Structure formats: C-alpha cells, structure tokens
Amino acid sequence: MILNIYVLIALGVLLPKGGTADAHNRKYVVCYQGTWATYRQSNGKYDVNYIDPFLCTHLVYTFFGIEESGELRVIDPTLDLEENGGHGNIRKFNALKLQNPTLKTIAAVGGWNEGSRNFSIVANDPERRQRFVRSAVQFIQRHGFNGLDLDWEYPNQRHDLTFDDKNNFVTLLRELKEGFKPFQYLLTAAVGASPATASISYNITEISKYLDIINVMAYDIHGAWDPATGINAPFYASKNDITEGSRQLNLDAIIKYWLAQGAPREKLVVGVPFYGRTFTLADAAQHSVGSSSLGPGTAGQYSLEPGSIGYNELCERMRTEQWQVEWDEVQLAPYAYMGQQWVSFDNPRSIGLKAQYAKDNNLGGVMVWSLESDDFRGICGGEKYPLLQTINRILFDGRTATGLTQSVLNMAAESIQRPVAPGYAVAPVVGSHTPQQGIVLDPRDGGVCTSQDNGYVRDKHDCGKFYYCNQGMAHSFNCPHNLKFDLESTTCNYPQSVDC
Incomplete structure (x- = not known):
C-alpha cells in the first residue's frame, strides 16, 4: 500500500491541529517489544509483522547489550541483523515508520538479564562513556532508530563495585544528550519505580534534565519472591500495607514521589504490565490477597517462566479452565485463583484506570511491557490488543495515538488516483x-x-x-x-x- 501523506494531511489525521502539539498536552504510548518472543511456539509466537504501528507513539526494541569497554553489543545477531543470512529484524522493525510517518523507534540497551556491572564500569570512566556515546550514535545512524533507551537495572544495585553510580548516571545521560543533539535523537530511560529503589539509584532532578521520556516501571511490586500473595501493580496501598515503606509500593504513591523529587509531569510516563505474577498457595482454601504462598506459580504456556504469565496466556487458559476472578476494590486490580494457583494481573478495566490517571494528572502518557503479552491475536475477546486499545481509547478520546488507522490508509490509497496538488x-x-x-x-x-x-x-x-x-x-x-x-x-x- 502506498501512503499518500498529502491526502492524510487533507483529511486532518496526520498532525495535531495547527501542526504543533503543546508539550503538556501531548501523550505518549511507549511500547516495548520483547524480540525473543519470535522463538515462542504456537499462538505465543510474536514477530514484527504482528505490531500495529498506529497504536504506539514510540516503539522500543529490546534488548541490546553494553560491553565493559563501552561498545554497544548486538545480543542476537541472527535475529537482529541481515548479515550472514540473518533475519533482519531491526530493519523490519524500523520499516514500520514507512506505514506510520509519526512513529518513533528506539533501541533499548540493558534489561534485567544484562545486569548492572558493565553499566557501572562504563559510567565511571570518561573514555568508556565517550566510546559508548560514539557507539550509540553510530548504531542509531546505521539502523535508522530515532533514539536510545537506557534500561540500567539498577544504578548502585546488583553489583559489588564501589563507584558513585548515582552521579555517574547523570554524567552518562548528559554526555549522551550532548552527543545526540546534532542529530535530534531521543534519549529515554526505564527506571526503577519505588521510592526505596529510586532514592538509591537516581538524582531525579538531574536525570530529568537530559531525558526526553521517563518510563516508570510501576510493576513487579509483588511477586513470588514474597512470602504471601500480592498485587503485581497496585493502584493504591492495601489494608495489609501497614508500614511507611509498604504504603509507598503502589502507582499513586510512586508517581507522587517522582513528581515531588523534581520529575517534570510531561516527561513522566506510567509503566503498566501486560503480564501477571503467579503464586502457589499454601492452602487452596486461603486465596485472598495476602495469603501464604509456597513460591512461584505455574508458568505461561508460551513464555515458560515460573511465577509469570502473559495476559494472552492467562486469558486463553481462562476460556477452558475454572479460574475464579476477583476484584480488589482498594488496590483497583483483579486477581484470580484455581486450586493452589493464584495470579495477580491487569485487565482492560485496571489498565483503563491507569491510563485515565495519566490523563487526569497531565502525565506524559503510558508505557507498556510488553506487546507480545497482550492478546495480539484477538483470541479471547475478538479484539486484537485489548489492553493497548484500551489505553488508546482513553488517552486519545476513542482514536489511535496519531489518528491513523488501516481504514484511513485505505482512503489514502484510493485517493492516489486523484491529481496531486499543483x-x-x-x-x-x-x-x-x-x-x-x-x-x-x-x-x-x-x-x-x-x-x-x-x-x-x-x-x-x-x-x-x-x-x-x-x-x-x-x-x-x-x-x-x-x-x-x-x-x-x-x-x-x-x-x-x-x-x-
């Protein structure tokens, strides 16, 4: 299909009215894609061709690594690159911008499995920092991304080094921003959400100066590492949260903390999970929030990770298995149980409340982790991407992030036969x-x-x-x-x- 931008502008759907958008009113939908999902089986297999490029303002490709030397590293060359018979996933990913001219693509470096040590070593050394900046610029230029996302999990944590990660992270961001400036590349970060984590890792006022978007990972609040069941991404504190620290472990408290520490409202993006956390109950008869747990629950049938299950995996199971679904009226989240299996997850209702929160509080928007865990095939309810569609409907008053849809593109294609303006x-x-x-x-x-x-x-x-x-x-x-x-x-x- 040929995209006629002239026609799209004439239809008034490509750009905001007046051709500009006020930074305080612009909303982001930042979508991370776990590229490893291409190796999953059956209905869990997720390739670039499943991505709807009109439901996100920013697409984030995960993950690339960071060498101790400061060089950016391709983790899966066979999948990512085209050389030596590779699949060329990066090229396909960035080619989505040829369908949606307003879409931005971002390369993410880091992630949980990459660890923290190499980030700490690079951030502490001026020569390594500059090598990383050069490597990042060259990588973005070569592959056609619009920017870089740093997913350092986490500064001052998960290593035994004695470097000053908190201040070194600020320096690394400042030098990246300077290196990106001639090319207008975006610089974003996924950050640990809770006050306990953030206070150790970040000078929030300073990092906010250099980041274009701050993706707050307001999930993994509770999981199988806890002795009792808990909500993965609670909206508010529960009656069981009796200490000051535990009362900070929810979306509302997290966002208020980041704002109080100097994060600009328009840069702060609410992270929501498209997956649930599973537990094995000690007693099947005790299945409320806070019940005793023996450890991780069953893994998703496609993701195969004990203690975690994608929304797509769970909703498929619920079609044939006898799960009992409950709603926590205080934490504004669903949970479900069947026998000794217990899961906390997000559904369209809870996701919608979080999107509305971002909108009502004039925040930057919503970030999702991650696309391949939504019901992208529409197996459970007929609608593809029900979670992501919910976010779009709320943030953009029933439209997509850009106003573009497949039907609009079809109109544009039909209009190509008309004469182009003189x-x-x-x-x-x-x-x-x-x-x-x-x-x-x-x-x-x-x-x-x-x-x-x-x-x-x-x-x-x-x-x-x-x-x-x-x-x-x-x-x-x-x-x-x-x-x-x-x-x-x-x-x-x-x-x-x-x-x-």
Missing part, C-alpha cells in the same frame, strides 16, 4: 516493501524545519535521514540500510546515485 511531486521510497509517498517541495538548506517549511528536508549531517516538515513540526525518517535520500528524485536511492 507544484508537488509524488515519489516512492526505494528498497521497501511498503513504498511511501508525500508532498515534496524544494528542499531547504540546513535540515531544520521552520514555520514556513512544508515538505521533505534532508538532514545536513546524515544523507540517509530526512524530515517531513509541516508548519514547523518535523517528522523524521531513515532510509533503509545503505540507502541515501536523493534530493533530485525524492527517493531513498543507492549511494552511488546520490549527490551527498
């Missing part, structure tokens, strides 16, 4: 299965959109990167790997054919 040229992007079209005016020098700019502008630093300008707002694009944006033909073309 003075404009329409041309496809070479080297993609999904060509892209749009308004093309005489390119401006400098690569910066002014309020008068309308059309495509090539980046002055990177010939493989270009922008679509509309009344001062820039939407960035990257040509497929090894192609350059040709100002004469207004296509992504082979380097030898481009004057760059």
Whole structure:
C-alpha cells in the first residue's frame, strides 16, 4: 500500500491541529517489544509483522547489550541483523515508520538479564562513556532508530563495585544528550519505580534534565519472591500495607514521589504490565490477597517462566479452565485463583484506570511491557490488543495515538488516483516493501524545519535521514540500510546515485 501523506494531511489525521502539539498536552504510548518472543511456539509466537504501528507513539526494541569497554553489543545477531543470512529484524522493525510517518523507534540497551556491572564500569570512566556515546550514535545512524533507551537495572544495585553510580548516571545521560543533539535523537530511560529503589539509584532532578521520556516501571511490586500473595501493580496501598515503606509500593504513591523529587509531569510516563505474577498457595482454601504462598506459580504456556504469565496466556487458559476472578476494590486490580494457583494481573478495566490517571494528572502518557503479552491475536475477546486499545481509547478520546488507522490508509490509497496538488511531486521510497509517498517541495538548506517549511528536508549531517516538515513540526525518517535520500528524485536511492 502506498501512503499518500498529502491526502492524510487533507483529511486532518496526520498532525495535531495547527501542526504543533503543546508539550503538556501531548501523550505518549511507549511500547516495548520483547524480540525473543519470535522463538515462542504456537499462538505465543510474536514477530514484527504482528505490531500495529498506529497504536504506539514510540516503539522500543529490546534488548541490546553494553560491553565493559563501552561498545554497544548486538545480543542476537541472527535475529537482529541481515548479515550472514540473518533475519533482519531491526530493519523490519524500523520499516514500520514507512506505514506510520509519526512513529518513533528506539533501541533499548540493558534489561534485567544484562545486569548492572558493565553499566557501572562504563559510567565511571570518561573514555568508556565517550566510546559508548560514539557507539550509540553510530548504531542509531546505521539502523535508522530515532533514539536510545537506557534500561540500567539498577544504578548502585546488583553489583559489588564501589563507584558513585548515582552521579555517574547523570554524567552518562548528559554526555549522551550532548552527543545526540546534532542529530535530534531521543534519549529515554526505564527506571526503577519505588521510592526505596529510586532514592538509591537516581538524582531525579538531574536525570530529568537530559531525558526526553521517563518510563516508570510501576510493576513487579509483588511477586513470588514474597512470602504471601500480592498485587503485581497496585493502584493504591492495601489494608495489609501497614508500614511507611509498604504504603509507598503502589502507582499513586510512586508517581507522587517522582513528581515531588523534581520529575517534570510531561516527561513522566506510567509503566503498566501486560503480564501477571503467579503464586502457589499454601492452602487452596486461603486465596485472598495476602495469603501464604509456597513460591512461584505455574508458568505461561508460551513464555515458560515460573511465577509469570502473559495476559494472552492467562486469558486463553481462562476460556477452558475454572479460574475464579476477583476484584480488589482498594488496590483497583483483579486477581484470580484455581486450586493452589493464584495470579495477580491487569485487565482492560485496571489498565483503563491507569491510563485515565495519566490523563487526569497531565502525565506524559503510558508505557507498556510488553506487546507480545497482550492478546495480539484477538483470541479471547475478538479484539486484537485489548489492553493497548484500551489505553488508546482513553488517552486519545476513542482514536489511535496519531489518528491513523488501516481504514484511513485505505482512503489514502484510493485517493492516489486523484491529481496531486499543483507544484508537488509524488515519489516512492526505494528498497521497501511498503513504498511511501508525500508532498515534496524544494528542499531547504540546513535540515531544520521552520514555520514556513512544508515538505521533505534532508538532514545536513546524515544523507540517509530526512524530515517531513509541516508548519514547523518535523517528522523524521531513515532510509533503509545503505540507502541515501536523493534530493533530485525524492527517493531513498543507492549511494552511488546520490549527490551527498
């Protein structure tokens, strides 16, 4: 399908009214994808082609690693890259922007399995920090991402080093931001949520200066590591939370803490889980929140991790198994039990309440972990992505994050037969299965959109990167790997054919 941006703008669905968006009103839907789900079996298998690029404002590719030297590391070359017969997952992921011109893609470095030690070593050394900045810039340029997400879990924790991670993290973010500035790359982070964790790891006021989006992981509050059952991502404190510390372990208290410590409201994004935490009850007859647990509950049939189960896995099971579902009126979350199995999870109702909270409190939006755990096939209720769709309906008043949908694209495709406005040229992007079209005016020098700019502008630093300008707002694009944006033909073309 060919995307006619001129038609989309005429329909009033591509950009906010006036071509700009107030930072305090803009809402993000940040979607992490666990790329390893491509190896899952049957209905759990999740590839890039299952991603709906219109339900997220930012897509985050997880994960890449960090070497002790400061180099960024590709963890699964066969999946991620195209060399040596690889699957080319990164290229496919970034090609989703050819369907949705407002979508941003971000490369995530870190994660729980990557650990904390290498981050600490790199952040403590000026030479290693600069090597990491250079490596990150080169990686983003090569693969066509829009930015980097740091998922260091966690500064000053999970290692035996004596470095000052809290301040070194600030320095690392500042140097990354400086290195990204010429290219306007985004810098985001997934952060430990609770006051107990955050106070050890972060100078919140300082890190907020350099981060464009702060993804607060307000989940894993309770799990099989606890001696009793608990809600994975509670909204408010429960009657069992009698200590000051335990009363801070809920979404409302977490967000209030981050705001009080200096996090800008518009950068703070509420993290919600698309998975549940499972327990094995000590006594099947005692199944309320806070009941004694023997340890992890059954694993999801696709994710195969004891103590955890995706929403898609759980809702499938509930169709054939006799689970009893309850609603915690205080913590505003569901839980369920069957025999000695007990699970705390989020459903459309609880997810909707959290999205409404983000909206009512003028927060940046909602982050989801992670796409492959939603009911992406629509097996349970007929609607694909019921959790993600709920977030979109609430944050955007019944529309998607950009107003774009498949039906709008179909309208655009049908309109291609109509004459294009005088003075404009329409041309496809070479080297993609999904060509892209749009308004093309005489390119401006400098690569910066002014309020008068309308059309495509090539980046002055990177010939493989270009922008679509509309009344001062820039939407960035990257040509497929090894192609350059040709100002004469207004296509992504082979380097030898481009004057760059």
